[in-house]
Amino acid sequence: MQKYRAPYGTQDVLPEDQPFWEMVVQQAEALSYRYGFQRIDPPLFENTAIYLKGSGAASDFVVQKEMYTLEKDSGQSITFRPEFTPGVVRAYLEHGMHAGPRPVKLYSIGPIFRHDRPQAGRYRQHSQFNAEIIGEQDPAADLEVMLLAFNLYRDLGYKGLSFQLNSTGCPKCKPGYIARLVNYISAFEHKLAEVDKIRLARNPLRVLDSKEMGMDKLMANAPHFINHLCDECSTHLAELCGYLDALGKPYQLNFCLVRGIDYYTKTVFEVWAEGIGAQASVCGGGRYDGLAEILGGPPTPGVGFGSGIERIILGLKAAGVQPPPVQELPVFIAHFGGRTKARAVEIAFALRDAGIGTRIAFAWGRRSLKSQMREAGRHNAPLVIIMGESELEAGQVTVRNMTSREQTLAPVVGLEMWLKQQLTI
Secondary structure, rough: OOOOOOOOOOOOOOOOHHHHHHHHHHHHHHHHHHHOOOEOOOOOOOEHHHHHHOOOOOHHHHHOOOEEEEEEEOEEEEEEEOOOOOHHHHHHHHHOOHHHHOOOEEEEEEEOOOOOOOOOOOOOEEEEEEEEEEEEHHHHHHHHHHHHHHHHHHHOOEEEEEEEEOOOOOOOHHHHHHHHEEEEEHHOOOOOOOHHHHHHHOOOOHHHHOOOOOOHHHHHOOOOOOOOHOOOEEEEEEEHHHHHHHOOOEEEEOOOOOOOOOOOOEEEEEEEEOOOOOOOOOEEEEOOOOOOHHHHOOOOOOOEEEEEHHHHHHHHHOHHHHHOOOOOOOEEEOOOOHHHHHHHHHHHHHHHOOOOOOOEOOOOOOOHHHHHHHHHHHHOOOOEEEEEEEHHOOOEEEEOOOOOOOOOEOOOOOOOHHHHHHHHH
């Protein structure tokens, strides 16, 4: 009877899934290098104030109590990161990156923690690939993070990729738009679900992307943010759209696209894909020009995105994409116990030290050669070394090629070089 299970909303990444993880992480790191991003690994937890100030009191993290927070006896409050961006910006300020050449382009890969309802590919502990460009307000920077996300999915094998795009303005034009939006929604407040009534009071923009039944029709005639942008925000969006047009990247302006975090300004975007089921959105991000100031730094523009690795892998499996096959260890050593086992152990470690992947048959007591050969077959080892008594006396080993079934005697002295030659033929 099984007594313990993984905590609700978590998962074990089993050996058979590791090739998917390696493929995604390697592709993300290779693209990051080509785009000029450098890796940063902030701690798993931060002072809670970073998320309260950075994400905002009306964010989903705070309102829906999605953060894992620990209160210390000393009065200190720490929170396991629900997202990367505030911690990355904190590190940017703390280590004086704002005083050096800008922009600074950073990426991170690691776990985040959110106490919300688990969904397909979204767990209470899940991992993200996160990229940020800090210190640049040029729309070309927005384009760069968007295409980094887009090309990651493209290179992994996703089909029918496109952008959903909107602008959420800036402190100059956002308050006026929100007032118009609240005025529009208030006329229908009696039709709102309870969750949307709370959003209307605390974060009206979140009502735009409500998934409650009937809200799509209710919001069809709501005012569009892009019709109420200031000149700066309007010009910024137009330039970004011009770049996308010039590069032939498909996109759609989506006035209902917003983010559930207060720090977003101007650009918000999502990457959508076809053929992955009901959830067309695969990742999202946007611009956060006021976040550094909120955290006590100088005015510093920034733009970035986050992409859940578990959801990427779920989409790859749904599309039938397979990772590269796992490379099996090339050598398996079988023996007859006693002195032959002791010598087999010595040879195994010598081969590993020489850079040759080697697996040895464990046997507490006697174990038949037939059983050991079956094990070698299960591991798809191309070469099996058989250590017998006569070979031991002669300073040799028998090497069986598991493909041709041919057996050859090879000297123990110089065995490493002999095997390397065989494995490269």
